[in-house]
Amino acid sequence: MLVGHQPKEFLLAVSGLTVSFDGFKAVNDLSFYIEENEIRVIIGPNGAGKTTVLDLICGKTKATSGSIQFRGKELTKMKENEIVQTGVGRKFQTPSVFEDLTVFENLEISFPRGRTVFGSLTFQRDQLVKDRVEDVAEMIFLKDKLNTYADELSHGQKQWLEIGMLLIQDPDLLMLDEPVAGMSVSERVKTAELLNRIIKNRSVLVIEHDMKFVEDIAHKVTVLHQGQILSEGAMEKVKNDPKVIEVYLGH
Amino acid sequence: MIINSRFFNRSELTGFIVLAAVLFVILPLSLDVFRLNLVAKYLTYAFVALGLVLCWGYGGILSLGQGVFFGLGGYCMAMFLKLEASSVENTKIQSTPGIPDFMDWNQITSLPLFWQPFHSLTFTILAIIFVPGLFALIIGTAMFKRRVGGTYFAIITQAVAAILTILIVGQQGYTGGINGMTDLRTLKGWDIRPDHAKIILYFVEVVLLFTCIGIAQFIRLTKLGRILVAMREQEDRVRFSGYSVANFKIFAFCMAAIFAAIGGAMFALNVGFMSPSFVGIVPSIEMVIYTAVGGRTSIFGAIWGAILVNFAKTSLSESFPQLWLFSLGALFIAVVLAFPNGLSGLWADYVQPRIDRLFARKPKSGWNGNSVADGAPAE
Numbered sequence: 001m002l003v004g005h006q007p008k009e010f011l012l013a014v015s016g017l018t019v020s021f022d023g024f025k026a027v028n029d030l031s032f033y034i035e036e037n038e039i040r041v042i043i044g045p046n047g048a049g050k051t052t053v054l055d056l057i058c059g060k061t062k063a064t065s066g067s068i069q070f071r072g073k074e075l076t077k078m079k080e081n082e083i084v085q086t087g088v089g090r091k092f093q094t095p096s097v098f099e100d101l102t103v104f105e106n107l108e109i110s111f112p113r114g115r116t117v118f119g120s121l122t123f124q125r126d127q128l129v130k131d132r133v134e135d136v137a138e139m140i141f142l143k144d145k146l147n148t149y150a151d152e153l154s155h156g157q158k159q160w161l162e163i164g165m166l167l168i169q170d171p172d173l174l175m176l177d178e179p180v181a182g183m184s185v186s187e188r189v190k191t192a193e194l195l196n197r198i199i200k201n202r203s204v205l206v207i208e209h210d211m212k213f214v215e216d217i218a219h220k221v222t223v224l225h226q227g228q229i230l231s232e233g234a235m236e237k238v239k240n241d242p243k244v245i246e247v248y249l250g251h
Numbered sequence: 252m253i254i255n256s257r258f259f260n261r262s263e264l265t266g267f268i269v270l271a272a273v274l275f276v277i278l279p280l281s282l283d284v285f286r287l288n289l290v291a292k293y294l295t296y297a298f299v300a301l302g303l304v305l306c307w308g309y310g311g312i313l314s315l316g317q318g319v320f321f322g323l324g325g326y327c328m329a330m331f332l333k334l335e336a337s338s339v340e341n342t343k344i345q346s347t348p349g350i351p352d353f354m355d356w357n358q359i360t361s362l363p364l365f366w367q368p369f370h371s372l373t374f375t376i377l378a379i380i381f382v383p384g385l386f387a388l389i390i391g392t393a394m395f396k397r398r399v400g401g402t403y404f405a406i407i408t409q410a411v412a413a414i415l416t417i418l419i420v421g422q423q424g425y426t427g428g429i430n431g432m433t434d435l436r437t438l439k440g441w442d443i444r445p446d447h448a449k450i451i452l453y454f455v456e457v458v459l460l461f462t463c464i465g466i467a468q469f470i471r472l473t474k475l476g477r478i479l480v481a482m483r484e485q486e487d488r489v490r491f492s493g494y495s496v497a498n499f500k501i502f503a504f505c506m507a508a509i510f511a512a513i514g515g516a517m518f519a520l521n522v523g524f525m526s527p528s529f530v531g532i533v534p535s536i537e538m539v540i541y542t543a544v545g546g547r548t549s550i551f552g553a554i555w556g557a558i559l560v561n562f563a564k565t566s567l568s569e570s571f572p573q574l575w576l577f578s579l580g581a582l583f584i585a586v587v588l589a590f591p592n593g594l595s596g597l598w599a600d601y602v603q604p605r606i607d608r609l610f611a612r613k614p615k616s617g618w619n620g621n622s623v624a625d626g627a628p629a630e
Contacts, residue, residue, distance in 0.1 A: 058491060084493035096488040098481040105477050110492045114474060117502045120494075123474040165492065 010069075011036050011203050012057070012173055017066035019056060026052045028227040029066070034173070039204045041214045044224035045248050050207045051093065053224070054175050057205075058090040059083045070173065085115070089171030093178050095158035099151035103142050103161060106150055107133045110165040132168060139197065140164035141190065156187035160194065167198055174198070175205045180213055192216050211249075223248060258468065262603055266551035267464075274457045284446040291453045291521040293561035294460055295321075298514025300542045300553035301460075301467050302507030307539070308547035309476060310503040311483030312400070316408030317511045317538045319415050320383040322530030324512025326419075326426070327382055329525035330366060331375040332435035332443075333427075351432070357424030366425075372439060379516045380509055387508035391501035398497070400486075409532055416531035431526025435519065443520060456517045460554075463510055467550055470506065479503055511538075540579060543586045545593050552595025559594075 012034040019027045027049045034040050042050050055061040057068055059080040068075040075083050084090075098106050111132060114123035137143045140160040145153065150161060159179060166174055179195065180188045188210070195204070195217055208214050214221065214235065221238045223230040225248070231241040238244055259267055278290055299317050306312050337351045345355040350362050368374045390411065394404055419426045427433070435443070442448055470476055478499055482489045490496050519525045528534065537560075545556020560582070567575045590597055 060487070060491075079495070080490045081493050081495050084491055090491050092487070092491075096485045098484045098488065100480050100484055101477055106481075109474065109477060109481055109489070112493060115493050116495075117475065117498050120475040120478055120499075121470070121473050162488075165488075169493065 009036075010034060011038075011071065012205075013067075013069040014053075014057070015067050015069075017053075017056060017063055017068065019052060019061060019064045026227050027056065030224075030228065032222055032229065032232065034203050034205060037199075037201065037203060039199055039206070039217055039219045040222060041206045041208055041218040041220075042222050042224055043208065043211075043214060043248065044230070047226075048224040049227040050224055051177055052227075054090060054177055054205070054207065057083075057175065058088060060090075081115070084169065084171075085112075087172035088175065089166040089169050089173070090175045091162050091166055091177060091179065093181065095155065095162050097150045097153075097158050097161045097165070100149065102147050102149055103137065103153070104133055104146040106161055107136055107164055107168050110168045112169050136164045136168045139167065140194065156183045156191075159183065160191070163191075163194065163198070171202065173203050173205065177207045178209065179206065180208065180210055188213065258472070262599070263468075263551065265606070266549075270551055270554065271461070274460075275454075279450070279453070284449050287453055288449045288521060289565060290558070291449070291456055292518065293558045294456055295514040295518040295521065296538060296541055296561060297460060297554040297557040298463060298517070299511040299538045300545060300557040301463055301550060302510030303539065303542040304547060304550050304553045305467055305470060305479070305510075306503045306507035307542065308549070308553070309471065309479040309483065310500060311479075312500055312504060313402075313405045313539070314408045314504065314507065314535075315405045315532070315539060316410075316412040316535050317507065318530045318532075318535035319408070319412050320387065320508040320511035321515035321518070321534070321538070322415065322419075322525070322527070323383040323386060323515065324379045325515030325519045325525040325529065326432070327369070327375055327378045327512075328516035328519035329432040329435060330369040331372060332438065332519065333432045334362075334366065334369055335438070335440075336434060336436040351427070352434070353427040353430070353432075354424055359424045363425055379512055383508045383512035384505050387505045388501060391504040392497075395497040395500040395504075400500075409535065412530060412532050412535045416527045419527040419530065427526075429527060431524055431528070432519075433524045433526075435523050438520070444523065449521070452517075452521050456521065459513060459517065463513065464550060464554075467506075467510075471550070475499070475502070537579065540583050540586075543593055544582060546595030546598075547593065549593070549595030552593055552598070555594055 010033040014033070015031045017027055017030040018025060030049075030053065032040075042053065044050055052061060056063050057075060059075065059078060063076045066076070070083075070086060070088060073086055075086070075088070078086070098109070101109070108125065108129060111129055113129075114120045133146070134143065137146055140163060142153075142157060142161060142164065145157070150158065153161060159182075163176070163179065176195075180191050183191060192213060199217075206217070218235055220233060221235050222232045223238055223241075223244050230247065231238050231244045239249065274294075279287060282290065299321055302320075303314070303317060306314060333351045337349065339349040342348045342350070342352065342355070345352065347355055347360045350359065354362070369378070390408070394400075394407060399407070420429050422428075437443060443452065478489060478494060482496055482499060486496055489499075515525070515529070518529065541557040541560045542553045543556070544560050545554065546552030560579075563578070564575055567578055586593060592599070
């Protein structure tokens with residue numbers, strides 16, 4: 001935790017980020033900055049490079065050039081698990097939870113302690129772990145499902161479980177890839193409520209297509225198109241940007 | 252130990268008691284020494300199966316080269332025994348007395364340097380654990396750090412098994428070649444060949460097996476055991492929960508190698524020889540089949556798989572030798588198609604519910620092995 005940091009200091013600074021797959025630049029000289037406690041939504045048409053940006057930040061894809069600084073640390077040179085340990089959490093588009101484990105065990109694995117081979121052999125399920133797991137389970141509406149195997153959960157519940165697994169890591173930057181995709185209307189409402197609760201004291205980077213949902217949560221919106229920024233700013237401004245209307249919102 | 256969770260659940264406890272009763276009481280009382288020694292031979296494969304449960308059943312890492320580690324453990328033990336059997340007095344008719352007979356036949360005139368430390372039993376015991384452990388560490392690090400997995404890893408381990416066999420056969424003067432190391436006689440002056448020694452060795456082996464079962468069960472119950480299952484399901488999610496997936500795979504692979512090596516060492520002691528025919532591709536694949544037949548996510552299931560398949564092998568080979576390989580193939584197809592969770596799956600589906608009804612208690616919802624195996628069809 002950083003104490004007494006400067007308000008002008010960015011949490012995440014992406015500058016000149018480029019990645020090319022066999023000559024095709026999926027992300028092209030991209031720069032953007034996220035402040036502490038900011039909720040940023042990335043929107044854009046299919047193939048704009050949204051998911052690739054998250055992949056680059058969390059280390060799943062290696063950048064061709066450019067830099068990603070998180071609290072002054074260069075992420076492009078780190079391994080995935082090291083990036084997680086620095087405080088960046090990532091939720092995937094399709095729910096990826098451990099179906100052969102119970103909800104409790106899923107959350108427990110994400111608890112940030114005993115992450116080495118030896119540490120996990122000597123890991124104890126003490127009161128602190130149990131309390132934390134129960135707190136998070138309550139937050140994600142799964143308190144009465146702690147002993148249920150994850151393969152018995154509905155699609156929406158799996159999405160919540162994965163969000164819960166990120167919460168228990170307590171990351172400073174939370175990245176969510178289409179958190180409400182495939183959810184029913186009532187699940188969507190609950191998820192928005194959940195997100196509004198968990199974004200306190202951390203920054204969130206969200207990819208989403210549901211414009212109603214974006215309007216509800218976003219502080220700032222970045223519109224990507226062909227791997228570059230088309231427009232950036234408050235939702236009102238972006239919504240009325242003629243370029244954005246043409247390539248994305250107009251249809 | 253983990254708070255609020257018992258070491259064995261009820262069905263595992265049944266498995267433990269049944270296995271202990273059969274191995275400690277029923278078989279020693281009902282079989283003659285020759286048959287008991289055969290069981291001891293089958294049990295050496297149970298060690299390998301136990302390792303495969305951790306590595307393959309839980310971690311999802313299929314190794315088709317467990318014969319390598321079985322062989323390394325077995326050869327370490329055999330080297331010690333061979334040296335003791337090759338005292339100057341026993342080998343005085345050789346042109347160079349005091350070295351193993353096969354070296355003399357291959358015109359080697361002094362004991363090679365890497366054989367020297369095997370005069371010491373302490374060194375040998377350490378070597379049985381650390382030589383295969385380090386070898387697995389090297390292969391594991393080279394593969395898993397580069398994210399080689401799945402089928403590619405299986406093929407590479409199989410290639411390693413082939414290479415080691417060729418090496419052992421080719422270096423006849425140092426390894427005994429295709430014949431292996433035969434005529435092993437004494438352990439620290441204690442003759443391992445007579446009947447009473449066979450019985451003692453059998454019990455030593457069973458005790459060791461239960462020790463290894465304890466270790467495997469302990470690992471399974473720690474968070475590491477759950478991470479292995481998690482890794483098999485969603486490798487990326489484990490990585491993005493802050494774990495180095497490669498390190499956990501290396502650990503599982505090394506544990507499997509060490510268990511296999513202990514089995515190999517017990518093989519050399521119980522059977523009295525070691526040869527490359529237990530190292531190569533065919534035995535390595537057979538080891539995977541025992542585990543699959545028994546149930547790769549069940550510790551006790553896999554052990555029964557090793558015992559029963561080898562028992563079937565002996566019985567069939569005695570009466571219809573040409574049928575064995577076909578039966579083994581048929582068995583493997585049957586396991587993959589009809590009962591992917593092996594014998595332990597059949598037990599959990601058909602036998603356990605009846606036992607539960609018999610005792611008229613409320614059936615418990617989750618038999619662990621069963622629910623773990625549900626979402627994972629055989630690969």
